[in-house]
Amino acid sequence: METAQADLLLRRIGARRPARPTAGALRELHLRHLVEVPFENLSVHLGEEIVLEEGRLWEKVAGARRGGFCYELNGLFGALLRSLGYEVELLAARTYGDGGRLGIPYDHMALRVRTEDGGDLLADIGFGAHSHHPLDLGERGDQHEPGGVFRVTGAGPAPGGRAPAGGSAGPGDLDVLRDGTPVYRLEATPRALSDFVTGAWWHSTSPRSRFVTSPVCSRLTEDGGRVTLRGRRLVVTAADGHREERDLATDQEVLTVYRERFGIVLDRVPDVSGV
Template identity: 60%
Template sequence: MTDHEETAGLSDTSVRRYLERIGARRPDRADAEALRELHLRHLLTVPFENLSIHLGQDIVLDEKALVDKVVEARRGGFCYELNAAFAALLRALSYRVELLQARVLGPDGRVGIPYDHMALRVETADGERLLADVGFGDHSHHPLALDERGEQSDPSGTFVIVAAPGAEGDLDVVRDGKPQYRLEPRPRELADFTAGAWYHRTSPESHFTRGVICSLLTEDGRVSIGGRKLYRTVAGERVEREFGTDEELREAYRELFGIALDELPVVPGPGKRKP
């Protein structure tokens, strides 16, 4: 295969560079074990972040643009960006992948908007169906068995996938007894998520427009920048500190996430937003 030949949407060069980006080797088979490793490596190297929203940058739901953002620009993104890019990689590695729409479940039981979230149904070469999600921030480290209805142990907690009440066919993903989101099993296309992405990029009701977040899983916990504060969790213990200068904040983005910023993201005041 040449560098210009396409493999399920991505060139062989793009696949190689994507794997280098996340520090993973190309798997011999599209099986569950390889998916587990790819999923974890993605979470450890590609941050969950909404910087584009507060830098006035557009978010384009185009497979090539999203892969380029993750691989070439060495950025992260939120669910639509991260899971769509990961789906492109998995398809190129011979996994069968379908995009699923989900609605986030709040602690008060409130259900989010349609296309609130994107997750992935991944079928392995052995016919296993797994729920992969590298775009929900602090979530499962490993893919979940989609057809399992018992408890599933993960380093981040105990997960259960159960039938959603009053919604035929829908599934609730529950972590440590707290519902996370409601999945609709019907496969969707990337373009179907355009309205959801627009809402989260522009609406004052979206938590993404209300603050800046950049967060990454680490080998011993998690590290995040929220606004002008650093949050670091190690072995369950969380510490935080505020950055004193803009340069200190820029350096933290470079050192912790590999993101070089010419300007810092700014949350507009009430009634204002970046175009």
């Protein structure tokens, strides 16, 4: 990523260029990205092609001021971090579903980031409601942060001593848990952005994909809460857990929420026929 592109992306997330690639600077970049850039799958419901190429991702997120899902957001964030001097590896993950079943290969993308002050951190700004800050990949105890209590463990049996349905662990694989519940299984092998094309295609087209059934747009708020528009239902959750929901009656209301709550300007409402 060129310096000018990085500077525009930093401006997009409301962050300054860090003086050095430290853990503290990464923490701030991670949080600012979650607040300013929404997790969204609107391209799936607008008939837009999802292209996992750095230039196209930059055009979408920095140029068009849109969001994206994991492959897009983490893919571009990884490129930004490299341009700022961080060592970054793309990691594939498989999310845990009902009954402890693992998702498809390349189900999710996260980032392993090495800072100049040492240690490997897990950065993930593409999972929706998750950790607000990077997690320490070397820490095996509880990691308390505003998004919950997280734990990174060596990949092993699911709760109850059973192997997770749909796959087994490879050498060095890790499980990421939130509040005691497995969230995803992280593979140790570094990947290229192009490796995730099949996963992005599946999530964009398969009737079994949750991204196909409904448009969703969600971001962290400045006070640590969350605002989410799923189809026509607006959900605003405060940092203390207080939750308000309402259904939007008209297309104009939907477009206004996208613009005012997420900074996304659309000329039509994404198809909500699957909602």
